[in-house]
């Protein structure tokens with residue numbers, strides 16, 4: 432091949448490369464075509480073999496032509512690649528969605544602590560065979576007081592003041608005990624129920640709220656004894672608060688039980704440690720958790736239950752109190768303020 436022909440061939444390879452390159456848009460394709468021309472077995476390199484056959488005088492010119500084509504190819508590859516990068520950057524900037532921002536997560540909600548407490552208590556009593564019963568929050572005076580032994584002028588009513596409507600015939604229930612009455616009036620023994628729900632009283636301080644939750648328990652059957660009551664409450668305390676905790680009964684008065692008692696459990700906060708400075712039990716090592724007792728035969732009679740055949744026990748616990756004792760919440764208002772910093776902890 433003559434020198435001119437070789438140089439022409441080289442130049443046209445350079446042009447062919449430029450044309451092919453113009454059509455490409457991925458780095459991989461560009462590197463591939465670069466190798467096809469400049470690689471060891473590439474088309475430009477193949478022509479290099481011809482150089483040895485040329486007249487020594489021409490080799491300088493030919494060498495320069497080779498370098499020019501090679502530099503041209505390498506230069507245009509670099510230019511093309513930086514053009515691709517610039518185009519990708521521009522596309523990134525033009526995007527209206529910033530994919531580098533952290534995602535917005537929508538956290539799943541969960542039941543309020545008081546609902547959790549209620550459900551857990553219902554489940555624990557459920558293990559012992561208690562079924563859930565319900566009653567309305569607007570009650571009759573009869574169900575809330577009269578049938579439970581609170582006569583109209585009974586002093587025990589003073590502790591349970593509430594809203595009365597319709598000349599005192601209806602009221603916001605002050606405890607869940609009227610569900611005892613409703614159940615006994617509508618079902619035949621054996622009766623074994625728990626009744627959770629909201630109740631209302633004229634009370635307002637860090638441990639009392641005008642509206643709060645209770646869970647009532649009632650068991651009516653043949654041969655029901657006080658020890659059965661103790662067994663049920665002890666089971667509950669161990670399951671809900673801690674296996675090591677004991678309970679005790681202090682004689683107390685409620686018009687609808689006889690005998691009646693207030694139930695304490697050992698303070699779960701200072702158990703086994705120094706109780707003298709415990710803010711939960713105030714150094715006494717015991718905390719009150721429930722009112723309870725054997726159902727007064729008068730109440731059974733009011734509800735048309737045969738007192739010769741049946742006896743029973745009842746208990747009532749505050750749901751907020753259970754939550755406060757288990758989690759160390761010192762102000763009952765926390766439950767109703769809907770402050771996410773409080774609520775999300777449970």
Ligand code: PHE
Pocket residue numbers: 605606607608685688691721722723724745746747748
């Ligand atoms: N109802 C009572 C109260 O709210 C608690 C209680 C329930 C006491 C059942 C004895 C038996 O104070």
